[in-house]
Amino acid sequence: MSFTELLGNVGLFGAAVMLCLVALSFFSVALIVDKHRRFRSASRQSQSFKPVFGKFLHGGELQDLIDAMPKHPNSHVAQVVSAGIHEYDGVRQSGGDPVASLELVTSALRDSMSETLIQLKRGLGFLATIGSIAPFIGLFGTVLGIIRAFADLAAHPGAAAGASTVMAGISEALVATAVGLFVAIPAVLAYNIYQRLLKRVVGRSQSLGNAIAAGLYVARANGKGA
DSSP: OOHHHHHHTOOHHHHHHHHHHHHHHHHHHHHHHHHHHHHHHHHHHHHHHHHHHHHHHTTOOHHHHHHHGGGOTTOHHHHHHHHHHHHHHHHHHTTOOHHHHHHHHHHHHHHHHHHHHHHHHTTHHHHHHHHHHHHHHHHHHHHHHHHHHHHHHHHSOGGGOOHHHHHHHHHHHHHHHHHHHHHHHHHHHHHHHHHHHHHHHHHHHHHHHHHHHHHHHHHHHTTSOO
């Protein structure tokens, strides 16, 4: 029996379960594609921004770094650097205490890191939810299919009952199980992949904060950030 024939045996309640799973599948795929694009764009722009930031850390001009940041709006590296540099530059231009400004930079970096992580995490909770509930929705469809199979069997008692009698209900149960797993597995895989990427971003952001503080100390010592 082909998959199309199996779908043809699905009843009304089973069809409602299938439609729910299909809707979750489309939503899951849309989230996966959106997060992939965001992470890819952030990675590309971060790679492009790193040489500019590296030049600043090795004694480059602060203004060159400031001018380069708006060109990389999707880079989490540029976003974190931007928060620290603009905080430092604002205090510097107003004639504030450079030492106090570095403390403000540290606070601004922490806030920027938190905001960046919130942006990158957006939508991952839905993926985790879909991965968790889709198998149970499929199991619900499975139970409905088994109930239908027993109901059909009860409606044809005695010698008239056979494999063909329960075929529709069993088909519905199997299809519900398969679709539930089909929806859940990609969502769980994508969630785990993006969680690993987020851990890398957290580690890099912490290292980045230390590098920014060191770079500003160097800039101040060289008179470029004073």
